Amino acid sequence: MFDDPLLAAVASAVAGRAVDGMAEGGKALVRRLRGRAAADPAVAAALDHHDLDGQALIAVRAFLRAAALADPDVAAQLTQLGRLLPPPRQLPPPAAWWVNRADDLTRLRRLCGEVGRRRVVVLLVGAAGVGKTALAVQAAAADDRGQDGHLYIDLRGTGGGGPLPASVALARLLRSVGVPEPRLPHDVDELVTLWRSVTAARRLVVLLDNAHSAQQVQPLLPANPHCLVYVTARTALPALVAAGAHLLPVGPLDDAAATTLLGHVAGPQRLTGDPAAAARLVGACRGVPLAVAVAGAHLAADPGQTARRLADTLTAAVATTDGDTAMTATFAAAYDRLPEPAQRLLTIMTAHPGPDFTPPAAAAGTDLPPADTRAALAALVHTQLLTVDADGRYWYPDPVAAYARAHGPGEPERQQATRRIVQWYLAGTLAAAGQLTGYQRYLADFHPQQGLAVPPDFGGRQAAADWLELERVNLVDAVAAAAAQGWHLLAYGLAYASWPLFHLHRHHHDRQVVDQIATDCARHLHHPTYLAAALTRQAWGCNDRGDHNQATELFTQAQQTADQAGDIYERAGALAGYGTAAIALGRHEQAIAASRAALADYHQLGAPRRAALATVTLGRAYIAAGDLETGTGLLAHAVELFAALPTPDPLNHAHARILWGRALTKAADTHTAAVELTAGLTATRALVWPRGQALALLGLGELARHGNRQQEAIDYLHQAEALFNEAGDTEVTEVRQLLQAIATERAQDQQ
Template sequence: MSEILYNDVTGVIYGSLVQARDIFGGVHLHEVASLPPPSQLPPRPRLVDREAALAELQSLREAPTDAPITLLITGSAGVGKSALSLAWAHMIRRHFPDGQLYAELHGYSDVAPVSPREVLGDFLRALGIPAELIPGDLAQRAALYRTVTQDQRLLVLLDDAMSAAQVQPLLPASPASITLVTSRHRLASLLMRGARSVYVDRFDAEASLALLRDALGSERLEQDREAASELVELCMRLPLALSVAAARLAARPSWPLREMVTALTEEQRALTALTIGDDVALHSALDLSYRALRPDTARLYRLLSLIPGDRFGADATAALAGVSRMEARRLLGELTDANLLTDIEDGRYRFHHALVRSHAYQLIETEDPGEAREAAVGRLLAWYLATAACAERRLRPHRTGLPRDAEPRPAELTDFGGPEDALQWLESERANLSAAVEMAHDRGREATAWQLADAMWALFLFMGHHMERVAVEETGLAAARSCGDRYAEAKMLNRLGLSLNALGRHDEAVARLGEALELWRQLGEREREVGTRRRLGLVSAGRGDHDAAIAELTAAIAAYRELGSGRNTALALMDLAGVLLARGQAFDAVVHLEQARALLRGVDDAYNRARVSIFLGHAHAGAGNHDEADRELRTGLEAMSELGSSAGRAAALEGLGELAERTGRRDEARQRYESALEILGEEGSVGYIRIRARLERLKNYS
């Protein structure tokens, strides 16, 4: 958060930060009671045959063991590993009441493999850990995940793994949990650690015919059983190829199976010189389905391979193809009917299989000129930027006049009903947005890259994602430098300095902020220069150097007042009050905070007004003004609850607990502290340790 000062101030919390040096031994977390267990499994697929494989999986699950169970499902591409694992997961999910977690790892896909660090972040959030309390480092996340899952009964499905290293950090710690992993290869080091393997072979002839019968009906299949058998062999008895061919036939109920066999034979004859084995069956089936598409649907199929992430909705699709949302939905429906796309939650889609996306990408490389591809990418990136800017305005309305000028402007803008919708969209599109920043930079669209990185600030402010945030902002900085925009460069240096400080990388933060400070001076941007000096004060406070922090913040307050910048003056006053509270100067802190409150009246910044209330509650408690402290803390708690800020709620609850303890209401104090701990969760954070110490002190009184 840009307004975070530090997290070692007695009685005051700006937010929570997990750093490697702050984690000592085990970490214990409490799940928020109102949060339901995660249920992330995609819909159950229709499964043909596989009774033997299902029985083997069940036998391995029931084998006596005192260790967490890991089952590895292997087999060639298109053989149905994902369908088998998902079907069995649905069969046994009732035995895992603490939740079911799911991740597509993209081990063999045209998009980059998903890092275990990213998956752990998603899993921890699903298990109830507030985003701002999730460490950035992979090892820390893995340790936290093991602690969280130690006593839980979880089912984890990891689809399309590339290596054991990608899987190992994602294995839950509880012996009552089970993990399913699918991969094209035997992951030897995973097996050495106790995983058991189930090999999935292609269908036999009868199972292949059963799949066709399930899709087309017995009557149609029996009309030409010989052609059906030939079709099975042309598809190499691979479920993926058979499913694509069946979808093609289902869309043409009057088409004889013999015509499909003839067409597929011709396709394979053309492909044989280029591909071998299973690739012939898969590519020929995909080619045949593709050639049956209407021209506008075929064009969209190709274009979708350009989307940087793996999931997409109608709005992004419309921008990519330059069509209306209604038209995009119609075309997406046709591709889903052809079994080339799969519709998933929240009205989004993905390619039916990584091989299908690869097929679409090969086609766009050969059938669409470079100018058309670049125009589509430009439309998509411009839509991402415009929509992120709309979300940004909903969440941080005081940020005005920001450059958001990518071209072409979207024909249909996406807007949001309020801050909650905006934040939900940013979080759901996070992977796509981060990938879009990288794509824009790689394709020389530098202004779009740095502006999109800047527009994502609201997401990072509310949700954390510290490591990803640094990566996005480093790309944004490189893009700003590439386009020679010194103002943008200084802005991204400021952003990156704050992000590094949030990770406890203080030396790097000082270096980046120092570069920004020099640029602002050269550009004559006095207010920006003061802002960077204030941020350097935040770094000093984070290091515990209160004298240096007071000097920087006092100078910033004077400069902001001279410039007539009321909101920035208020923020610097709050920062200074935090340092004064840490030094026991509660009366002085109250004076500064009342000045900050007055300056924030009329400013569209509910978050910082709530922070002022919480700070004033702590300050009044320290000054002995108990009634005022109670009123301010309750006001702050209510405001932070409405905003959805877990760190703000914990700060208010800790303040109420401290106030109750000061006034002899020890049972109430204990309840307040325990509630704050449930929200904070992270045993290694300074805030958690401080509140735990308060609870231990209360026990000594009893």
């Protein structure tokens, strides 16, 4: 009825976002829907957490879906509001100083006149720093055909980390238009199909920046004739042009425009009185806008510098008319005037494995004190050598990164910097895990791998969860970088410590990557205990994605590996996991046997938390096999075991209460079931665990149906459906079957 992008946008507005600039009618609709949502105790509790990126958005979306299905007026309001909400506007900010390019803009407007008759792709080609992106942003921002959004993605065609894979680019674009990450397929062809489906009725302007090849670009092109796509690249992409893209070469600025730009950046007073020196300086920059801007920033930052002296320096350095050489000379002149900490940061942080970084990561990489790091970052931003966004995340303009890599320290020092950065990410991830899953057992070698890194100071669960989400791309890249360098223990430790991120919020694709690296590293280390643990983690990932047969194979391998190592703890973990997968496959006797064996191992080890977990699995196995009395008793015992733990495990305690409540509903003990399910829902909301909330809502829906409260059951089940759908969990099928059963029963009652 409603697609995910529409519900995502409306839920975001109702939760408190995206209303600036909206007409009064739209704001009134937001207030009306917000009032309805706040009247629901479950949604009100989520909104009170002010977690607009997580729990509140999911809860509001679930509420809105259920309300729309139950009330045609709400459905109409959602549809109307979806049309009024501000669409995504992701373009980088326009150039602070815009000069000339009038002819290029006129040509772009002429080419884009075909939008509506066919999809238009414009390929802007030119040397590094010549202003391709600035020109595309200027044209796209002024284009009124992007009613449904302006999307932007850096394809990293010339970056040090290699081109952005099409699958990653597609996932980011789909998230930009509101498709939840867990709903994204893993196969690139399926991603392409979903992208074309989602954009089929949208009017979008898309900027694909810094492309590497036509093969990288083509899967990202929407098929809709009302879409306009700008592509920037260093070189012409013949296959893209052959497929119908318009080619627009982008050259340097002429002398007059370059002089105007220089005056804007440096301040016009710095050029007065010596126009010849200004002309020579512009000539030395060869009209390349980035080089001119850096030269202007150099003059603005150093009152003692003159245009004549800087022109002499650059003229002596530029031996050819090549734009890249002009930029190199300009960067070198700016670099030479930087304080030593800023010089070190500029060159060292090219060793950062991810696309952007924060000041603490920079301090770790450079081994500078925090105050010196902040001053260095400010100096680099002031000289146009680094870019910073509103959230305090820094990245390099691509030509600057190339210069810094070429003129920075040798590979040994770069490797040391990368290692310090990865160690800092490990320290932060372990600290976050301590807040989120403090009961988790980490193998002894992990903490020393932090080195001397000082982790972020998290103030609680929410701050820790937010940090993991913000750094997710960097964490995955850091695991891969450590493995590529042969730091197998460090890579394994970071992959293992990332469990809370993937356990609480899924991210199935990233989890697959990290789990596979962990398994490979364990094999390199010839460490059977680590290998058994990695195989178990990999198996749980398969199980959570619904691939229970593959999960069973991996759990079996993990058990065999643990047996070879004589590690009872890891064997028990593999057996417990096998029992869970066997339940999903309907192999009830195998599930009971494996769970009993795991429970016996944990009792032998004196591991009460793990014994409680195995008791839960054993109870589920008995219920699946049809022995409700034994299974319910085991789940009740598991709840008692969790309550008695010396170190609490609130997440799994809540999970056990929810499972027990669902079993009690089947046993017709509806009063106790209501108590346990309500307690479980309250706990999972406080823990910011969407999957747990969905399980509790499913249980409450089953309970309401058992009591013949059909509308109440439908409301709960629709909320559960949205949450399971959001997380990509397989239980969504069970919820839909229950909803269909209720609909069938209602139809029969009306006959």
